[in-house]
Amino acid sequence: MPQNSKRLDLTGQRYGRLTVIRRAEQRGQNSYWFCQCDCGNTTEAQQGSLRNGTHKSCGCLTRELTAKRFTKHGHSPSRKAAVRQANTIAIGQCASDAQIQRTLDTLSMADGV
Numbered sequence: 040m041p042q043n044s045k046r047l048d049l050t051g052q053r054y055g056r057l058t059v060i061r062r063a064e065q066r067g068q069n070s071y072w073f074c075q076c077d078c079g080n081t082t083e084a085q086q087g088s089l090r091n092g093t094h095k096s097c098g099c100l101t102r103e104l105t106a107k108r109f110t111k112h113g114h115s116p117s118r119k120a121a122v123r124q125a126n127t128i129a130i131g132q133c134a135s136d137a138q139i140q141r142t143l144d145t146l147s148m149a150d151g152v
């Protein structure tokens with residue numbers, strides 16, 4: 040048995056869409072792991088976030104869930120407005136993904152979805 044048997048080895052474990060490839064650099068008290076996402080991206084995740092289920096993808100899951108919220112009501116006028124506004128932001132202000140995401144979230148809440 041290794042001396043530091045308290046340290047978990049998550050290599051090969053699956054958490055949502057992520058498969059743990061290898062241990063990443065330790066940062067302070069936190070262990071980090073390199074993970075491969077099902078979509079093909081790789082990401083680093085904190086051990087605690089993986090194990091409690093808050094880190095389940097490279098970020099693609101959040102994007103898909105957001106997209107789904109806006110396709111649920113097919114042709115509703117509010118969805119069209121939301122998409123139009125998102126496009127306007129994207130084109131007009133060179134917004135980052137995060138900014139578009141925030142806008143979509145706000146619109147989604149207003150829409151009561």
Ligand SMILES: [Zn+2]
Pocket residue numbers: 056076077078079080096097098099100
């Ligand atoms: Zn992904």
